[in-house]
Amino acid sequence: MIGGGLRRHLRFIGRRVAALLAGGATAGLVLGVVEIGFAYSLQAFLAALGVLSLDAASLPSWLPRGGMRTALSLVAFFGVTRGLLQAVQNFLQSVTMEEAQLLQRSRILRWALHGESASSSRVASMFNQRAMVTASTIYSVQGLVVQLTVGALLAAALLAISPLVTLAAAAAMLLFAPLLLWADRRIKDVSADSIAHWDRTNSRLLMSIRNLLLLQICGMQAREEALAQDSLRSYVRKMYRFYTLTSMKMAAPQIAGPLLGCLIAVVSQRRGLMAPAALISYFYLFQRLIQAFTSVNQNMSALIFGLPHYRELFGWWSLAEEDPGSG
Amino acid sequence: MIGGGLRRHLRFIGRRVAALLAGGATAGLVLGVVEIGFAYSLQAFLAALGVLSLDAASLPSWLPRGGMRTALSLVAFFGVTRGLLQAVQNFLQSVTMEEAQLLQRSRILRWALHGESASSSRVASMFNQRAMVTASTIYSVQGLVVQLTVGALLAAALLAISPLVTLAAAAAMLLFAPLLLWADRRIKDVSADSIAHWDRTNSRLLMSIRNLLLLQICGMQAREEALAQDSLRSYVRKMYRFYTLTSMKMAAPQIAGPLLGCLIAVVSQRRGLMAPAALISYFYLFQRLIQAFTSVNQNMSALIFGLPHYRELFGWWSLAEEDPGSG
Numbered sequence: 001m002i003g004g005g006l007r008r009h010l011r012f013i014g015r016r017v018a019a020l021l022a023g024g025a026t027a028g029l030v031l032g033v034v035e036i037g038f039a040y041s042l043q044a045f046l047a048a049l050g051v052l053s054l055d056a057a058s059l060p061s062w063l064p065r066g067g068m069r070t071a072l073s074l075v076a077f078f079g080v081t082r083g084l085l086q087a088v089q090n091f092l093q094s095v096t097m098e099e100a101q102l103l104q105r106s107r108i109l110r111w112a113l114h115g116e117s118a119s120s121s122r123v124a125s126m127f128n129q130r131a132m133v134t135a136s137t138i139y140s141v142q143g144l145v146v147q148l149t150v151g152a153l154l155a156a157a158l159l160a161i162s163p164l165v166t167l168a169a170a171a172a173m174l175l176f177a178p179l180l181l182w183a184d185r186r187i188k189d190v191s192a193d194s195i196a197h198w199d200r201t202n203s204r205l206l207m208s209i210r211n212l213l214l215l216q217i218c219g220m221q222a223r224e225e226a227l228a229q230d231s232l233r234s235y236v237r238k239m240y241r242f243y244t245l246t247s248m249k250m251a252a253p254q255i256a257g258p259l260l261g262c263l264i265a266v267v268s269q270r271r272g273l274m275a276p277a278a279l280i281s282y283f284y285l286f287q288r289l290i291q292a293f294t295s296v297n298q299n300m301s302a303l304i305f306g307l308p309h310y311r312e313l314f315g316w317w318s319l320a321e322e323d324p325g326s327g
Numbered sequence: 328m329i330g331g332g333l334r335r336h337l338r339f340i341g342r343r344v345a346a347l348l349a350g351g352a353t354a355g356l357v358l359g360v361v362e363i364g365f366a367y368s369l370q371a372f373l374a375a376l377g378v379l380s381l382d383a384a385s386l387p388s389w390l391p392r393g394g395m396r397t398a399l400s401l402v403a404f405f406g407v408t409r410g411l412l413q414a415v416q417n418f419l420q421s422v423t424m425e426e427a428q429l430l431q432r433s434r435i436l437r438w439a440l441h442g443e444s445a446s447s448s449r450v451a452s453m454f455n456q457r458a459m460v461t462a463s464t465i466y467s468v469q470g471l472v473v474q475l476t477v478g479a480l481l482a483a484a485l486l487a488i489s490p491l492v493t494l495a496a497a498a499a500m501l502l503f504a505p506l507l508l509w510a511d512r513r514i515k516d517v518s519a520d521s522i523a524h525w526d527r528t529n530s531r532l533l534m535s536i537r538n539l540l541l542l543q544i545c546g547m548q549a550r551e552e553a554l555a556q557d558s559l560r561s562y563v564r565k566m567y568r569f570y571t572l573t574s575m576k577m578a579a580p581q582i583a584g585p586l587l588g589c590l591i592a593v594v595s596q597r598r599g600l601m602a603p604a605a606l607i608s609y610f611y612l613f614q615r616l617i618q619a620f621t622s623v624n625q626n627m628s629a630l631i632f633g634l635p636h637y638r639e640l641f642g643w644w645s646l647a648e649e650d651p652g653s654g
Contacts, residue, residue, distance in 0.1 A: 079585030087578030094570040113552045120536045128455040225440045243421040251414030258406030
């Protein structure tokens with residue numbers, strides 16, 4: 001799909017960014033486990049308070065048993081760990097993006113100053129927009145890794161509670177696949193078009209400024225401006241399409257989730273597929289799975305949108321055959 | 328703090344963006360109400376299933392009573408509405424940002440082409456980074472409006488359940504105020520510095536490209552490159568500071584939230600401040616309030632970071648005394 005082999009891509013993104021990506025993904029994975037632990041602890045706590053009619057069997061076997069004191073320690077432990085990990089993951093993700101931008105911009109700087117000659121509009125476009133979108137593409141890969149693993153963990157927990165119900169729910173979710181695949185294909189087209197429009201706008205603007213005096217003498221500013229404004233507007237129109245598609249992709253599972261959840265609850269109760277006490281864990285984990293699914297979906301959109309930018313910068317780097325530099 | 332009067336700022340951001348901001352904020356507010364309705368519906372549903380030992384008194388009086396069928400209709404209604412509103416709000420927010428960028432970029436285009444003369448590095452910096460950060464500053468204002476109102480709604484619900492406990496919890500949260508205020512002041516400094524470094528990098532790069540031949544003749548490329556790389560790195564160092572501060576601000580309430588929640592639960596039960604059945608609603612709403620608080624906090628950081636960018640573009644626009652144009 002992108003070409004060039006994993007090794008080349010690792011050299012392209014740089015050792016530092018790769019390490020940060022791995023660090024952020026690890027923090028995200030641990031966070032996923034802690035989130036599940038936190039959810040069960042809260043249930044144990046509410047059961048200890050006498051609010052939830054939960055029998056011990058509906059809590060996983062690895063969770064320590066005991067009264068209120070045990071439940072409170074669990075909530076405190078998972079709560080504090082979760083808060084810390086969220087902050088760490090947030091920090092690592094932001095820093096990954098910043099470092100990815102730094103490396104690419106630093107390479108663009110060196111290339112622009114040591115190469116034969118470079119068009120300043122091309123450099124400006126690469127230095128600003130291309131480096132930024134490439135960095136956020138790398139960022140969405142990290143999001144994908146984390147959310148897919150958290151999703152797999154949640155799905156495993158759901159399968160453990162009730163294999164039959166989970167497989168039926170998975171089959172129902174699969175009905176959305178064609179819609180999502182169609183949207184992803186459209187996003188790919190929109191992305192390629194938006195690059196073209198952005199570049200055109202940027203190069204027109206910088207070229208006009210360089211030749212401003214000439215344009216003024218010939219009285220062509222108005223025409224030049226109209227052309228630049230047009231391509232700016234075409235770019236925004238493409239972005240509108242992109243947002244329409246991603247919002248639609250976001251809405252589908254969010255709407256289907258609670259409906260499917262209720263359906264599961266009612267059918268399970270009528271047919272006796274699950275004990276009522278197990279149902280509350282199931283319901284909660286199912287909603288979290290839908291969240292993870294939505295997140296995977298959004299990261300996928302961002303990835304598909306960013307890939308042409310990434311590919312272009314990767315292609316430039318491959319051609320320039322720079323040494324990996326500060327990476 | 329920014330100066331210039333609300334009317335001038337409305338003209339600066341443009342009528343279209345203002346309308347989108349209002350639309351997005353409205354969708355967000357309705358979403359906040361729907362979120363609360365959804366939470367109560369889920370409780371009613373779980374109570375109807377026999378999983379939650381909830382007496383009718385712990386559900387708000389506006390929620391229709393009845394058996395399983397009523398509860399299911401409520402969950403379905405609020406669930407679908409919530410999904411739709413989330414998608415609409417997401418779309419409106421993205422579009423607001425895109426339109427805000429479009430208007431500013433369109434003005435910069437006109438000014439650059441019709442003005443006396445403009446430095447291309449200044450134009451590139453304004454057209455790319457400044458327009459973008461200004462747009463995301465406008466976006467965080469919208470986030471602030473929505474989250475503050477949702478927070479107020481949640482706080483009112485908590486006060487209705489138990490005024491005493493809620494006031495005590497609010498007092499405990501106030502202990503964080505000095506830390507958050509200190510972080511916000513630091514973010515303000517970091518933002519101003521990051522602008523300076525970014526502009527220096529950008530102008531150095533574009534100037535060097537224009538004078539590339541001269542630089543090569545004098546053998547000064549290496550020196551020029553080192554200077555540009557230095558200011559690029561200084562910019563990234565500032566961004567590291569920014570991310571450290573925002574991650575810290577994010578962690579504090581997230582860690583305090585569950586601990587405070589447990590404390591409330593235990594004290595309430597021991598002293599008989601709340602019925603166990605009311606406690607579960609309280610606990611849930613309290614966690615949502617902490618989320619809203621975290622969100623307000625993050626939007627505030629983004630706003631403080633973006634304000635100097637906004638102010639600079641606003642100052643430029645005020646000087647240029649353009650007509651509000653396409654706004």
